Amino acid sequence: MGKVYLVGAGPGDPELLTLKAVRVISEADVILYDRLIGEEVLNFAKPDCKLIYVGKEDGKHTIPQEEINKLLVYYASTHRNIVRLKGGDPFVFGRGGEEALYLKEHGIPYEVVPGVSSAYSVPAYAGIPLTFRGIASSFAVITGHECTGKEKRVNWRAFGSIDTLVILMGVKNRQRIAKELIEAGRVPDEPVAFIERGTTNEQRTVISTLREVASNPPEVKPPAIMVVGEVVRLQSDISQLLENVKNYEGAYHA
Numbered sequence: 692m693g694k695v696y697l698v699g700a701g702p703g704d705p706e707l708l709t710l711k712a713v714r715v716i717s718e719a720d721v722i723l724y725d726r727l728i729g730e731e732v733l734n735f736a737k738p739d740c741k742l743i744y745v746g747k748e749d750g751k752h753t754i755p756q757e758e759i760n761k762l763l764v765y766y767a768s769t770h771r772n773i774v775r776l777k778g779g780d781p782f783v784f785g786r787g788g789e790e791a792l793y794l795k796e797h798g799i800p801y802e803v804v805p806g807v808s809s810a811y812s813v814p815a816y817a818g819i820p821l822t823f824r825g826i827a828s829s830f831a832v833i834t835g836h837e838c839t840g841k842e843k844r845v846n847w848r849a850f851g852s853i854d855t856l857v858i859l860m861g862v863k864n865r866q867r868i869a870k871e872l873i874e875a876g877r878v879p880d881e882p883v884a885f886i887e888r889g890t891t892n893e894q895r896t897v898i899s900t901l902r903e904v905a906s907n908p909p910e911v912k913p914p915a916i917m918v919v920g921e922v923v924r925l926q927s928d929i930s931q932l933l934e935n936v937k938n939y940e941g942a943y944h945a
């Protein structure tokens with residue numbers, strides 16, 4: 692019987708892959724991968740590795756989760772090393788936990804290879820520290836995906852006193868989220884950053900306020916991270932500092 696590795700591929704920049712991820716990807720016989728996995732990451736696979744795309748298209752899974760679970764069990768019976776490759780960290784909003792449980796229930800050996808989550812790495816690449824002495828001593832990572840029907844909705848009031856909020860999958864509902872946060876007692880002038888396609892060459896940052904997002908939300912395209920909190924004000928200073936460092940490096944090596 693084979694073994695399944697639930698592997699985090701990081702947020703996009705292939706240099707943020709862990710050494711362990713590179714090793715298990717290069718040893719894999721089968722890789723089942725998600726939408727945001729870049730070609731550079733898949734290039735670490737063996738030439739004869741079977742690559743199977745199981746990502747989402749337009750918010751819908753091309754292959755339902757139950758089918759993905761079954762495929763993992765099936766390939767574990769036909770191949771030795773199976774990699775389930777997910778963006779960021781497999782246990783941060785990646786349904787990795789569900790897959791691990793399913794494998795456990797079916798007696799399939801598995802191992803989790805944590806990845807660099809977009810939750811903190813994307814703000815970092817944009818020059819936003821999630822904590823900062825004297826400004827933010829706590830942060831929370833929340834799904835902004837509208838949970839309807841039987842699924843429980845996020846209780847935004849519970850986050851009123853957390854300094855920095857990092858919202859994943861929140862682009863579509865950004866206006867409603869901003870309204871809910873103001874109703875929950877957050878200051879309307881609190882700054883908000885949206886970072887699209889973070890850590891890639893297409894990274895773009897949009898700075899706004901809760902009031903503006905609630906009334907006239909800026910254009911933002913998914914995938915993006917929404918950061919709410921005073922730390923967003925540090926963004927321009929830190930980005931400028933990083934630019935200066937690049938210039939100093941250039942000058943030093945010139």
Ligand SMILES: C[S@@+](CC[C@H](N)C(=O)[O-])C[C@H]1O[C@@H](n2cnc3c(N)ncnc32)[C@H](O)[C@@H]1O
Pocket residue numbers: 702703727777778779780781782783784785807808809810813858859860861886887888889890891913914915916
């Ligand atoms: C299903 S969640 C998976 C999160 C992933 N497991 C992680 O740890 O980063 C997908 C969401 O993560 C965020 N995301 C992932 N990669 C991103 C990136 N490179 N830039 C901006 N947001 C990203 C977006 O909010 C996207 O809708």
